[in-house]
Amino acid sequence: xxxxxxxxxxxxxxxxxxxxxxxxxxxxxxxxxxxxxxxxxxxxxxxxxxxxxxxxxxxxxxxxxxxxxxxxxxxxxxxxxxxxxxxxxxxxxxxxxxxxxxxxxxxxxxxxxxxxxxxxxxxxxxxxxxxxxxxxxxxxxxxxxxxxxxxxxxxxxxxxxxxxxxxxxxxxxxxxxxxxxxxxxxxxxxxxxxxxxxxxxxxxxxxxxxxxxxxxxxxxxxxxxxxxxxxxxxxxxxxxxxxxxxxxxxxxxxxxxxxxxxxxxxxxxxxxxxxxxxxxxxxxxxxxxxx
Numbered sequence: 402x403x404x405x406x407x408x409x410x411x412x413x414x415x416x417x418x419x420x421x422x423x424x425x426x427x428x429x430x431x432x433x434x435x436x437x438x439x440x441x442x443x444x445x446x447x448x449x450x451x452x453x454x455x456x457x458x459x460x461x462x463x464x465x466x467x468x469x470x471x472x473x474x475x476x477x478x479x480x481x482x483x484x485x486x487x488x489x490x491x492x493x494x495x496x497x498x499x500x501x502x503x504x505x506x507x508x509x510x511x512x513x514x515x516x517x518x519x520x521x522x523x524x525x526x527x528x529x530x531x532x533x534x535x536x537x538x539x540x541x542x543x544x545x546x547x548x549x550x551x552x553x554x555x556x557x558x559x560x561x562x563x564x565x566x567x568x569x570x571x572x573x574x575x576x577x578x579x580x581x582x583x584x585x586x587x588x589x590x591x592x593x594x595x596x597x598x599x600x601x602x603x604x605x606x607x608x609x610x611x612x613x614x615x616x617x618x619x620x621x622x623x624x625x626x627x628x629x630x631x632x633x634x635x636x637x638x639x640x641x642x643x644x645x646x647x648x649x650x651x652x653x654x655x656x657x658x659x660x661x662x663x664x665x666x667x668x669x670x671x672x673x674x675x676x677x678x679x680x681x682x683x684x685x686x687x688x689x690x691x692x
Contacts, residue, residue, distance in 0.1 A: 412455040419448040436618045464491040513579025515613040518689045522567045526605025529594035531560025534607040550574030578613045585611045615692030628652040649679045
């Protein structure tokens with residue numbers, strides 16, 4: 402019972418903060434401060450989920466107490482049987498709710514809720530590495546679709562026999578970075594590739610980068626210093642391809658605070674046939690890279 406009280410004390414303490422935040426996000430002065438407003442709305446959503454768990458937990462404890470009271474004081478056999486069923490159900494539910502609450506109370510990485518920019522690049526292995534990179538991309542694409550997340554390819558470079566030398570794509574949805582962040586690194590495969598005529602085993606590799614997408618207020622960019630180029634898209638796409646310069650390329654000189662050196666960042670985006678949209682998405686990738 403002491404543990405129950407301890408959990409409820411923590412939840413009761415958070416209820417006051419939940420009420421405070423729910424009031425703050427309706428304050429015009431807070432709404433005007435976008436950085437603070439975004440931070441508070443994220444906190445509100447997290448607290449709202451915990452408050453829902455709190456109510457379920459209180460209902461569960463009340464159900465246990467009421468069932469025990471009926472079993473002790475009620476004479477009617479049918480009422481007692483219903484109380485036994487209610488007691489068994491809630492006693493089974495209680496530890497599950499306590500575990501959910503404990504997990505919900507663990508401090509979250511503030512980055513976890515962010516959307517991501519991902520890059521998959523073929524490594525060692527030639528054409529086979531490109532095929533492997535293509536399979537990795539398709540794996541992530543299907544996984545994201547199963548989670549209900551949106552995937553949009555921002556740029557790609559196809560391999561000679563299929564797959565990709567490099568493919569960049571954005572993923573948006575709920576808790577995307579928290580789920581995908583551990584995918585960063587080198588992935589490798591050992592198999593007899595379709596490109597191998599003698600049946601020899603080959604090791605191929607591909608690299609995956611997962612970057613949390615930066616919010617506009619988190620990165621300071623002087624947009625006037627970005628040099629924009631446009632170019633014609635390539636690949637399948639009907640009459641628009643190679644006739645309309647919808648692809649964009651952004652060049653930005655940035656001083657790396659870690660090394661003190663000035664670097665040129667080059668970002669390309671050919672995602673849509675709409676040049677302004679491609680510019681907007683290239684800018685999002687630029688912010689993410691710097692962030």
